[in-house]
Amino acid sequence: MKIGRRGFLSFVIGGAAGTALSPLPWKLMDDSSIWTQMWPWTPVPEDGEASYVNSVCTLCPGHCGITVRKIDNRAVKIEGMKGHPVNNGGICLLGLSGLQLLYGPMRVKTPLKRTGKRGQGQWEKISWNDAVSEVVEKLRDIRSEGHPQTVGFISGFDRGTVSRLFERFLTAYGSPNFMRMPSVRDSYELAQYLMQGVQALPGFDFENSDFVLSFGSGLIDGWGSPVRMSRVHSAWQSAGVKVIQIEPRLSNTAAKSDKWIPINPGTEGALAMGLAHVIVKESLYDADFIENNVEGFFDWKNLVIDKYSPDTVASITGIDSRTIVVLARGFANASKPLAVCGRGNGTTPVNIDECMAVHALNALVGNIHKKGGVWAVSEPDYINWPEIEMDAKAAAGMQHERLDGAGSKTYPFTRYLLPRLPETIDPGEKNPLQALFVSGANPLYTHPDTQAVRNAFDKIPLVVSFSSYMDETAQNADLILPNHIYLERYEEVPTPAGMIEPVIGLSRPVVEPQFNTRHVGDVILQMAKGLGGSVAKTFPWDSYDSCLKETLGDLWNYLIDKGFWSNTGAMPPFFGTSYETASGKFELINKDNGSIPQFKPVSIEGDEKDYPLLLIPYDSMRLACGFIGDPPFVMKTVEDSILKGKDVFVELNPKTARNQGLREGQRVVLTTPKGKAEVKVHLFEGIMPGLVALPRGLGHTGWDEYLAGKGINFNTLIGPVEDPDSGLDAAWGIRAKLEKA
Amino acid sequence: MDTLDDHAKDISEDAAAEAGPNSSLEMNLKEQDTGAGGPIILFFILGLFASLVVGWIVFPKLLYSKKKQPIEFNHVFHVEAVDNGCESCHFFREDGTFSGAPKLAQCIDCHEEIQGISPDEIKFVEEYVSKEREVPWLIYSRQPDCVFFSHAAHIQGARMDCVACHGHMGESESLKVYEENRITGYSRDIWGKSIGGFKKNTWDRMKMDDCAECHRENAANIERKNIQTPTQRLIGHMVNLVSPGTSTFDKGGSIQTERDPCFACHK
Numbered sequence A: 001m002k003i004g005r006r007g008f009l010s011f012v013i014g015g016a017a018g019t020a021l022s023p024l025p026w027k028l029m030d031d032s033s034i035w036t037q038m039w040p041w042t043p044v045p046e047d048g049e050a051s052y053v054n055s056v057c058t059l060c061p062g063h064c065g066i067t068v069r070k071i072d073n074r075a076v077k078i079e080g081m082k083g084h085p086v087n088n089g090g091i092c093l094l095g096l097s098g099l100q101l102l103y104g105p106m107r108v109k110t111p112l113k114r115t116g117k118r119g120q121g122q123w124e125k126i127s128w129n130d131a132v133s134e135v136v137e138k139l140r141d142i143r144s145e146g147h148p149q150t151v152g153f154i155s156g157f158d159r160g161t162v163s164r165l166f167e168r169f170l171t172a173y174g175s176p177n178f179m180r181m182p183s184v185r186d187s188y189e190l191a192q193y194l195m196q197g198v199q200a201l202p203g204f205d206f207e208n209s210d211f212v213l214s215f216g217s218g219l220i221d222g223w224g225s226p227v228r229m230s231r232v233h234s235a236w237q238s239a240g241v242k243v244i245q246i247e248p249r250l251s252n253t254a255a256k257s258d259k260w261i262p263i264n265p266g267t268e269g270a271l272a273m274g275l276a277h278v279i280v281k282e283s284l285y286d287a288d289f290i291e292n293n294v295e296g297f298f299d300w301k302n303l304v305i306d307k308y309s310p311d312t313v314a315s316i317t318g319i320d321s322r323t324i325v326v327l328a329r330g331f332a333n334a335s336k337p338l339a340v341c342g343r344g345n346g347t348t349p350v351n352i353d354e355c356m357a358v359h360a361l362n363a364l365v366g367n368i369h370k371k372g373g374v375w376a377v378s379e380p381d382y383i384n385w386p387e388i389e390m391d392a393k394a395a396a397g398m399q400h401e402r403l404d405g406a407g408s409k410t411y412p413f414t415r416y417l418l419p420r421l422p423e424t425i426d427p428g429e430k431n432p433l434q435a436l437f438v439s440g441a442n443p444l445y446t447h448p449d450t451q452a453v454r455n456a457f458d459k460i461p462l463v464v465s466f467s468s469y470m471d472e473t474a475q476n477a478d479l480i481l482p483n484h485i486y487l488e489r490y491e492e493v494p495t496p497a498g499m500i501e502p503v504i505g506l507s508r509p510v511v512e513p514q515f516n517t518r519h520v521g522d523v524i525l526q527m528a529k530g531l532g533g534s535v536a537k538t539f540p541w542d543s544y545d546s547c548l549k550e551t552l553g554d555l556w557n558y559l560i561d562k563g564f565w566s567n568t569g570a571m572p573p574f575f576g577t578s579y580e581t582a583s584g585k586f587e588l589i590n591k592d593n594g595s596i597p598q599f600k601p602v603s604i605e606g607d608e609k610d611y612p613l614l615l616i617p618y619d620s621m622r623l624a625c626g627f628i629g630d631p632p633f634v635m636k637t638v639e640d641s642i643l644k645g646k647d648v649f650v651e652l653n654p655k656t657a658r659n660q661g662l663r664e665g666q667r668v669v670l671t672t673p674k675g676k677a678e679v680k681v682h683l684f685e686g687i688m689p690g691l692v693a694l695p696r697g698l699g700h701t702g703w704d705e706y707l708a709g710k711g712i713n714f715n716t717l718i719g720p721v722e723d724p725d726s727g728l729d730a731a732w733g734i735r736a737k738l739e740k741a
Numbered sequence B: 001m002d003t004l005d006d007h008a009k010d011i012s013e014d015a016a017a018e019a020g021p022n023s024s025l026e027m028n029l030k031e032q033d034t035g036a037g038g039p040i041i042l043f044f045i046l047g048l049f050a051s052l053v054v055g056w057i058v059f060p061k062l063l064y065s066k067k068k069q070p071i072e073f074n075h076v077f078h079v080e081a082v083d084n085g086c087e088s089c090h091f092f093r094e095d096g097t098f099s100g101a102p103k104l105a106q107c108i109d110c111h112e113e114i115q116g117i118s119p120d121e122i123k124f125v126e127e128y129v130s131k132e133r134e135v136p137w138l139i140y141s142r143q144p145d146c147v148f149f150s151h152a153a154h155i156q157g158a159r160m161d162c163v164a165c166h167g168h169m170g171e172s173e174s175l176k177v178y179e180e181n182r183i184t185g186y187s188r189d190i191w192g193k194s195i196g197g198f199k200k201n202t203w204d205r206m207k208m209d210d211c212a213e214c215h216r217e218n219a220a221n222i223e224r225k226n227i228q229t230p231t232q233r234l235i236g237h238m239v240n241l242v243s244p245g246t247s248t249f250d251k252g253g254s255i256q257t258e259r260d261p262c263f264a265c266h267k
């Protein structure tokens, strides 16, 4: 029998009817809708037992307490720790995204040894034992040749047991070259040393001040301890505290202040001197404080009266003299005024004159070591280790001057001068740096004039990175010995940036180490053991954890239990004892070296003829620009007017744009004496004419595909400018030009 | 069909007249004419039958793959051996969440060492306990991630029995074969053994309709009365369209949707 058209049709119709009467279509419909929830990229949270671990976030100097929620063995959420003196339950965007740094693709999963050329990205996996022995061998060679001082260590941090282990290792080995990454803390430490004679942390009692005068500090853009600052900022708003922001660009901080006063960039110090002039001239200062606690007031007064009249300062700063007078009166008449400096998020120093001038303002109104004022905060003193054993080689090595020149005759009081390091590195036999270790820092990204730093690093025979992530410095190292990340390791974390009460937090393993990484403290101990002799004897501990436990003593149990220790009642020593200067007073003019708060302009690079514009950086909470780069969650929050696709925008005042013949969105080439980059134009009324602003935190080459290759690294366009008095990098910008691409 | 056929016949007769008495066309058409009526119904029945067979019998066989649990487990034996009945292993955590299938942590108390001679126990201790690996149990009652279900509300709050949803699992001496839906990846037990979705017992299926059914039946005593599945909602709307106001569904808490909030059950 042949199947005709009609037969076939009726078969199909019968089939359709049968299908409709069977569960097939209905079940398939149901299943396919469930199937759409099963796509592999749809994240499905773990199911299991919930638990919480208290720890500390060390992604920035904020050191917030965190509570990490776990489901079984997986960390699923980071929250701010309630009741913590720094953040009391608050957390920032970066801290919140920390899990991506734990589970993300940017991790270095095992020790790596370079096989290709530096920076080529060719690595071979190597065992921990081989990696450490390789380092030990090299160190042994250097030492036996009698050059232990040619080993350097760059660390993001210089407090707490881990940093102290680095320093201790270098000392026992024979090198004075332990270097901390630069920040405004350098300037404050030096200013406090010169004016108060103490080596201490700068602490600011923002919670209790009623008039905050910020010389460009991005108080809610990442300055100090960011979550504490945003908490304080909210409190200011409800308490009616006056906040005056002085900076050339309308930052978030400026936009949320009571008054934004645009100023010619780099002249903040002059304004501080101008304010001092008005305060002194109108006798608005705290006469009691000056009389009893301040040395050198009359000499300084003459200088201030002579050289910094409102008119003079107006011509330097571009702020009219009337505003200067009103501002000075407002500041001096407030009951607890507080002046701070440190541009943006404070990761670059300011020149010492500027810092001293601002600090002098606080002294004029008697606001040193007072409620609502500036404090010199001493370190909690809990690290009491046995004396370092130094053999003859170590002793000889330690006699050498530091490579960066800190503590030398030229810069006797500055503690670290990392930006000066690259220029001291020479190729060849006599290279003063034979081996360099980097931990908790990413100098090949964060250092000004990145290319020059990279060239200098290329000349160092051995560069070892302890980075947990494939950052720029790790990319260009010879060996990567990956540390556990902060969520996988024990470490005590001393007082956060800018706090006045001493706090010690305990960072602890929230989860087991996810990869074949090792605590950097343990690696140091292993290296010391490998070197043997007096170096090994200096480290009597089996492991970093046992070292930490022993060091903390009773505090250990307390920290394990509570997560942090703080001493709210503790105040740094009062007047008299807290000024350890020659005169025993707050010295406006340092008796030893004569340094005095004044205004000396920083001569930035480039001449006006070739480079008619000024390039300045700006910071935002959405762009991490320190040793950590933005994880993907944070990158997602960066606005389209900052980064679109791979293009970064420079901010330009519409007036400047008109003069240059540029319009919104136009592609231009930004050139400075240090480099060149293609960017796009974003017109912004909030930036002073003649300036170009570029965000920091972009233009990575390392990390992961979500961050690398997007935008431009500001540091490739600027170089350091040495402050002749302190050696600190005082560059606040660089001359630049824009040309149509 | 008749009319069509008649019409065809008319046309063919016209055509035959035109072409002359012995044309081959006429022969063909005649043949087709006589052979069509019966087979057409036959074909229809064939199609109907075949698709019913496919839909009811072949389809479920194709849809599910059969998997064995990683190790065998005897519920009866274990319930006798422990003190606290089902709760010994399937317990509520302190925060009120339900532990579900036991983890190694619960087994390890007894099974740190091999206890008996069962090859499955030996395998369990050697492969999992001593290697500290969790057993990848295949969970018959695993629901999609979007489903939010609180055991506490049902067991502790409403004092329901485990059996109501999970059946007599605790009385099984071995673990049944796990039938995995090839499309969704979930167990066949969610849709139910019957591909038509019929059930005799409350524990035969675990779809949203089954939640809704129970909630409707016990509406007097429980809070979430107005669970409406998409199907019910559709039917309700259609009924309302045909004769407005006759929809049987009660209004729920939400003003916009007239239902209980979706997020009570959906994440």
Ligand code: SF4
Pocket (backbone or CB within 6 Å): A057, A058, A059, A060, A061, A062, A063, A064, A091, A092, A093, A094, A095, A096, A225, A226, A227
């Ligand atoms: S402010 Fe700093 S320390 Fe605090 S959560 Fe954010 S990144 Fe971590």
